[in-house]
Amino acid sequence: MGHGLRIEVDAELCIGSGDCERLAPGAFELVDDVAVVRDPEAADEETLRRAERSCPTGAIRVLDA
Amino acid sequence: MPDNVRSVSSRRVVVAGAGLAGLRVAETLRRLGWEDEIVLVGEEDVPPYDRPPLSKDVLLGLRDPESVALRPRERLGELDLDLRLGVRATGLDSARRELATDAGPVGYDELVIATGSVARSLPLFDGLENAMTLRTLDEAIRLRDDLVHAGHVVVVGAGFIGSEIASAARERGIDVTVLELDPVPLQRVLGAELGNGFAALHRENGTDLRLGVTVERVERDGARAGRLHLTDGTAIEPDLVVVGVGAVPATAWLEGSGLELGNGVVCDDRLRASAPGVSAIGDVCSWPNALFGGRRMRVEHWTNASEQAGHVARGLIGEDTGPFRGSNFVWSDQYGVRIQFVGVASPDVAAVDGTIGSAPFLAWYREDGRVVGALAVDAPKLLLRSRKAIEAGATWEDALASLQD
DSSP states (O other): OOOOOEEEEOTTTOOOOOHHHHHSTTTEEEETTEEEEOOGGGSOHHHHHHHHHHOTTOOEEEEOO | OOTTOOOSSSOOEEEEOOSHHHHHHHHHHHHTTOOSOEEEEESSSSOOBOSGGGGTTTTTTOSOGGGGBSSOHHHHHHTOOEEEETOOEEEEETTTTEEEEBTBOEEOSEEEEOOOEEEOOOGGGTTOTTEEEOOSHHHHHHHHHHHHHOSEEEEEOOSHHHHHHHHHHHHTTOEEEEEESSSSTTHHHHOHHHHHHHHHHHHHTTOEEEESOOEEEEEEETTEEEEEEETTSOEEOOSEEEEOOOEEESOGGGTTSOOOBSSSEEOOTTOBOSSTTEEEOGGGEEEEEGGGTTEEEEOOSHHHHHHHHHHHHHHHHTOOOOSOOOOOOEEEEETTEEEEEEEOOOSEEEEEESOTTSSSEEEEEEETTEEEEEEEESOHHHHHHHHHHHHTTOBHHHHHHHHHO
């Protein structure tokens, strides 16, 4: 059973740092230097929260379902 | 094909420097359909890696050093690059269009210089086993390991990197003294008024911040730094010293090449250097920034490296890119607080949202009636609006109105 969390990426804020994809490769993917959400269940909650914190522009929000 | 022979039917791009900027040029070229050779030359014998985590999560032991690689090996292979790691650029013959390296000359049709910057060291600490700078992946791993057993760390310099190192050490429960020569931290980036807020941030988190002071003399204990004598007459005795006093552009290898140098590689507004077929990007590039009236600058931040790389790559493909306008975005994580800055600082600064010393907070810098810079603390959406206003050259009033939307 997964954590059931949702992820939102604000594409306007995203600067294509790619940190999210490096930390949680199945959950995020950079397409033309903008992060796109793939499968939130591909990473555990702690990893998703780290990706959220590490985003340089605060573009990522990890939310309850 | 031998390195000194170039086909007439294809063009070879050589990128000197395999950091973020260098890799981004290669990625952008491939994405835009460049099919010819791309040679990427990097001094360090590791694939291109991301630098910001080195002074943050890597120091805290929260991230594996392998995880800072900008592209995992398989995806690096997809770019079909001629990747030459552990190869140092040593000179340039722009007439013959050859990059000199310690592994022999590499001929180019187009050369992009992306050799970045080098941490400035202080001669007082040269050769001492327990003193270091932090710039490379190797240094981050070493510092992370040294922090495990350290009881007292002295950080020389309260800039972004020094402050992040102090923050990481404090988070590990280590006693930290930060020595800053200026009367206020981050004064050169943020100005005196806002820098004060960051002095408080250090102190609230238990860092012993000493302003207007630096090291005058080091008592050596064999090959280690023992007691440090400061310019205010006091003395401290740390286990470890980290020097964070800025960086210098990596242009020593270009001395004598004839390329115009001066606080970096001197470029025009399209990032072209003074020799044909040569551009420079990232930390090493000095250029007149069209966004700020052609003011010449050199920017050592992540977004600049990435954006300049994209700009030059599009120019190489044949796009008419125009002058490079850079808004100089930078971020820093200190003591759990997210600091963001965009634009340029000016003496005329005012709080726009919140009060200095508490978060969230936004301040703007004004010049000639326009907003030219913004500092945000834990206010990412406001910073984005500020960035847009600055990039649009908005007047102060119009920019303020845009915050309300």
